[in-house]
Amino acid sequence: MAINLQKGQREAINAPKFTIGLGWDTNSSSTGGSFDLDASVFILGENKKILSDAHFVFYNNKKSPDSAIEHSGDNLTGEGAGDDEQIKVDLSKIDPNVTEICVVVTIHEAEQRRQNFGQVRNSYVRIVDASNNQVLLKYELEEDFSIETAVEFGRIYKRNNEWKFEAVGAGMKGGLQDYLNKYN
Ligand SMILES: [Ca+2]
Numbered sequence: 001m002a003i004n005l006q007k008g009q010r011e012a013i014n015a016p017k018f019t020i021g022l023g024w025d026t027n028s029s030s031t032g033g034s035f036d037l038d039a040s041v042f043i044l045g046e047n048k049k050i051l052s053d054a055h056f057v058f059y060n061n062k063k064s065p066d067s068a069i070e071h072s073g074d075n076l077t078g079e080g081a082g083d084d085e086q087i088k089v090d091l092s093k094i095d096p097n098v099t100e101i102c103v104v105v106t107i108h109e110a111e112q113r114r115q116n117f118g119q120v121r122n123s124y125v126r127i128v129d130a131s132n133n134q135v136l137l138k139y140e141l142e143e144d145f146s147i148e149t150a151v152e153f154g155r156i157y158k159r160n161n162e163w164k165f166e167a168v169g170a171g172m173k174g175g176l177q178d179y180l181n182k183y184n
Pocket residue numbers: 036037038039074075076077
């Protein structure tokens with residue numbers, strides 16, 4: 001049975017292969033234009049920096065160099081229930097220098113399109129066991145973001161050789177470049 005997490009809660013991930021599923025719905029009628037959210041991951045070492053430029057996995061770089069982390073591809077609308085974008089993780093392949101995988105969702109061209117997370121509904125991140133498709137952990141972002149254009153949904157990190165997930169839910173006004181600056 002899935003464990004529903006509260007913001008800040010941490011739980012062990014008891015699966016060597018799992019999918020990070022991210023879902024959202026957008027209210028495009030309020031802005032008129034299209035509304036595109038993008039999931040990305042930053043694969044970090046002990047120093048909280050990406051191991052290399054290729055360890056920033058997103059719609060234009062869908063696979064990490066060790067093939068442990070793979071992005072399902074760009075969903076342009078977020079329409080419908082269920083995962084809108086997914087990231088597959090195979091811990092058996094992961095570079096031993098990796099200690100953290102940071103999962104963020106940003107709004108494509110948020111500034112030009114005048115969009116923010118206040119117009120986003122039903123957003124969640126979940127961890128699904130790849131061996132049997134069971135949902136292990138789920139975090140629904142209930143916070144009412146207003147001006148934020150980027151949100152760190154969660155992070156997966158290694159402590160004493162155990163991988164855990166933390167429900168983060170930290171928003172900011174910015175985009176992918178701001179995360180790149182932080183983790184580079
Ligand atoms: Ca997208």
